[in-house]
Amino acid sequence: MTDLGLPEGIQACLFDLDGVVTKTAVVHAAAWKEMFDAFLRERDGPGYRPFDAVGEYAEYVDGRPRADGVRTFLAARGITLPDGGPDDPPAADTVHGLGNRKNALLLDRIRTGGVQAYDGTLRYIDAVRAAGMRTAVVSASANCRDVLRAVHAEDLFDVRIDGIVAAERGLPGKPRPDTFLAAARDLGVEAKRAAVFEDALAGMDAGRSGGFGYVVGLDRTGQTEALYAHGADIVVRDLAELGGTA
Template structure:
């Protein structure tokens, strides 16, 4: 068996997608910046203040798109009509801005493809080889397509993403309901499941759901913030949890 760096009572691992499994967090941030800066520049003119990395971390990262729009606009004192989920990307509504961001994200993904964190994929394979159940929990409605692009759908026993959350009426992070739903799908109580997240909203969800262990994955150099929001341990790569250079080996290599 591989030492996965988890408490002995853990039976399941619940992984966020962007920033934990795939290198798409930066793509999301760039798409948000492009969509929101265009809106703010047109609205505020010479008083324009750009969307920042701090704004992304505080208001947007890990949340469903429309929730991210609402949270960010509230921070700037901007009130927009909700509109409808089928608003076109150019509509000056909450849903219109969310659609515009997603359009820009998909354009960037199609242009550059999707890259996975190899250390995470090795870790997931090792966890499954040791009998742990696995789930992907993401706010993204594009989660399935992204997993397919990296040939990783087979690594998860269940998927609770933006599409599934909408179908089940689950609120997004920082609420814990999507993680709790994944644990239920796996037949594992929250106290025996570990959450792997890079977003502050995801940390909050892990803490609120009273999960057995919460791992903060720090890709951008903010360990203190991840601990403050509920991480039990912070790593820069999941390989660190195993204590092995390069992380756990694939089952065929052990």
């Protein structure tokens, strides 16, 4: 698979959604910042320390299931909230309430600004499929299917493991490898025969700990060194750099 930039023996490609297939990672980061800043401002007053939509987003939130992102960030700030439940209203000061508040902000931003895909990724997926490999999308987002439909990319994937499927199957999210392993199983391939494509540090951790054959990091925000440190075999700025997209 040298023309696709992959080692010999790779039979399937597992793609994260936000920041890999679609240009939604920056929208997610903005929604997280809006939600956390409002929460922190109300909690701590005018002297609150704002949420860092680059560093803290990458370290605590990006790639994780929504509630895990809330918990991890709040723990880093020494804040404890009750978990509540998945159906908590966005106004609730619970882990799930804050997560649902963020999701409402995200959906509003998507409705207002729309969704775009990375052309280099779409061309690469076409080339992968033309080469006979199977594909899956693996995302923590419960909005995965709607986002794929918005960019007309749903048919590019044989398997979808998203936040809804993970909840139904009881799969822990990234940085655990379970969602990627489930995608490989559904495709009928061993992890060592599958490549993972991720832009999140938590996704790098999942790819490495899952024993996957190749882990590709997408650097959209200038975190090449961190992606390598978390397990990437190679880091590129666009999948067109791997080849197969001419």
